[in-house]
Amino acid sequence: MKYRQLGKTGLQVSAIGVGTWQLGNQWGKQFEQNEVNNIFARAGDLGINLVDTAECYGHHVSENFIGNALQSHREQWIIATKFGHNRSSDLPSEAHWQADQVLLQLEASLRALRTDYIDIYQFHSGTREQLDNDALWTMLNKQVQAGKIRYLGISIGQPSQLYQVDRATALGVSVIQTIYNAINAKAAEAVLPSCQRQNLGVLARVPLASGFLSGKYKVNAQFPDNDVRAERKPEVNAQQISQALEVLQRVPENINAASWACAWCLQHPTITSVIPGIKTIEQLQINAAGADL
Numbered sequence: 001m002k003y004r005q006l007g008k009t010g011l012q013v014s015a016i017g018v019g020t021w022q023l024g025n026q027w028g029k030q031f032e033q034n035e036v037n038n039i040f041a042r043a044g045d046l047g048i049n050l051v052d053t054a055e056c057y058g059h060h061v062s063e064n065f066i067g068n069a070l071q072s073h074r075e076q077w078i079i080a081t082k083f084g085h086n087r088s089s090d091l092p093s094e095a096h097w098q099a100d101q102v103l104l105q106l107e108a109s110l111r112a113l114r115t116d117y118i119d120i121y122q123f124h125s126g127t128r129e130q131l132d133n134d135a136l137w138t139m140l141n142k143q144v145q146a147g148k149i150r151y152l153g154i155s156i157g158q159p160s161q162l163y164q165v166d167r168a169t170a171l172g173v174s175v176i177q178t179i180y181n182a183i184n185a186k187a188a189e190a191v192l193p194s195c196q197r198q199n200l201g202v203l204a205r206v207p208l209a210s211g212f213l214s215g216k217y218k219v220n221a222q223f224p225d226n227d228v229r230a231e232r233k234p235e236v237n238a239q240q241i242s243q244a245l246e247v248l249q250r251v252p253e254n255i256n257a258a259s260w261a262c263a264w265c266l267q268h269p270t271i272t273s274v275i276p277g278i279k280t281i282e283q284l285q286i287n288a289a290g291a292d293l
Contacts, residue, residue: 001047002291004272006078007201009151009174011119013078015266015291017050018043018284019205019275021228023065024058028227029279033068040069042281046288050078052177052203052275054124055109056085063112071114080175080203081109082124082155097130099139106143120175121149123164125157131164131171141172151175155205159187165194173200180204180271182213182264183243192270207265207274208258208287212237212244215257219245255293258283262290 002015018040023031040051051070053062063081070077083105086096095101109118121140123131131154143149153175156164165176176195178187181204195202208214210229219238223230229237251260258276265274278284 001288003047003049005201006151006272007174007195008199009120009201011078011151011201013050013201013273014048015273016048016262016288017052017203017273017275018048019277020051020053020062020066021057022277022279023053023062024056025061026058026226026228027277027279028224028229030226031065033065036065037069039278039281039284040066043284043288044073044076046285048284048288049076050080050203050273050275052080052205054082054085054122055105055112056082056087056124059087060108060112063109067112067114074115078119079113079115080120080122080153080177081113081118082122083109084124084126084130094130097126097133097136099133099135102136103139103143106148110148117148117150119150120153121151122153122155122175122177123173124155128161128163131167137171144172153177153201153203155203156191159184159191160189162190162194165191165198165200168195168200169198175201175203177203177205177275179206180265180268181207181209182247182261183209183240188268192268196270201272202270204265204271204274206276208261208276209240209244211277212241213248213257213261215245215248215251217241217244256286256289258286259290259293262287263293266290 003012151174155177180187
């Protein structure tokens with residue numbers, strides 16, 4: 001495994017991390033704890049030390065899986081999670097971004113993850129108006145001072161949200177998470193240059209384009225009802241699969257498509273790590289191989 005410094009944080013993170021939206025049981029598969037334990041044990045063997053999750057991935061379901069799997073060797077892992085989508089609350093969604101509610105989300109994530117600190121705590125796909133909340137960032141920076149959070153991050157909803165990235169340093173943010181892959185590289189136009197100017201660490205999410213860059217899917221692919229891809233219009237999936245298949249024509253015959261897709265992202269000097277989701281140990285190993293291409 002290769003390691004890279006995560007911007008100004010000083011953290012050394014594996015070039016390949018583990019994304020865990022799937023552990024919220026929203027990607028066509030139901031997980032059991034033993035299975036998750038085995039996945040993270042193998043990830044550790046491969047040298048992976050970064051895991052990204054969110055409180056809304058099954059409402060702390062993913063975090064609970066991770067907390068159980070890593071509690072005996074927590075110090076070996078860099079855990080990133082997110083806030084802003086408290087699905088158990090009956091409050092209006094706008095209230096989830098207020099300082100008092102985010103503090104509750106933070107405490108709930110700490111309990112679920114079975115830890116007393118979170119390495120990277122990220123503002124999760126919020127709006128410009130939700131970002132511009134001085135009370136929120138004052139509270140978060142106090143939690144950094146208290147040691148409950150090591151570093152703050154912003155996970156932008158779209159790779160065109162330059163305003164949020166440009167505000168990062170002023171808000172005390174050290175890490176940006178963005179969509180970036182071989183069929184959607186829009187972040188390279190302005191977001192990544194801004195990150196480079198500010199010396200921000202960058203996590204590239206959906207590096208496999210929701211799995212389409214794995215080469216496993218044909219244009220007419222169907223997805224089960226418990227898979228978030230089934231919620232999209234079929235023509236949207238078909239278009240992305242078609243784009244992916246065109247891109248994958250460039251992959252050498254002796255290289256796995258998913259490994260190549262991860263490596264493609266890592267070519268950009270501003271990308272620190274990619275965080276592909278996985279359902280099996282085999283997929284984990286294929287993704288990890290991308291660090292060596």
